[in-house]
Amino acid sequence: MPDGKRLWRTADGGLVEDGHPAAVSLAYGADDALSPEDAAALAEQKAAKPAANKARRPAENKGR
Numbered sequence: 001m002p003d004g005k006r007l008w009r010t011a012d013g014g015l016v017e018d019g020h021p022a023a024v025s026l027a028y029g030a031d032d033a034l035s036p037e038d039a040a041a042l043a044e045q046k047a048a049k050p051a052a053n054k055a056r057r058p059a060e061n062k063g064r
Helices: 036-048
Strands: 007-009 015-017 025-028
Antiparallel strands (some): 007 015, 007 025
16 A cells, blocks of 8 residues: 555455454555555545545534
């Protein structure tokens, strides 16, 4: 992985990062290059969900 993180395979063949409860087997080490197919799938996963702080509703005391 270019960013130094390890990726794991899930039971259904997906990719998840370290610590994910669905991780089954190590797919890519920190210095391994991704296959083009996995790189595309990972890019789709990241684009599909917003960042955690963007998904939160504003606090009620912020006057919005």
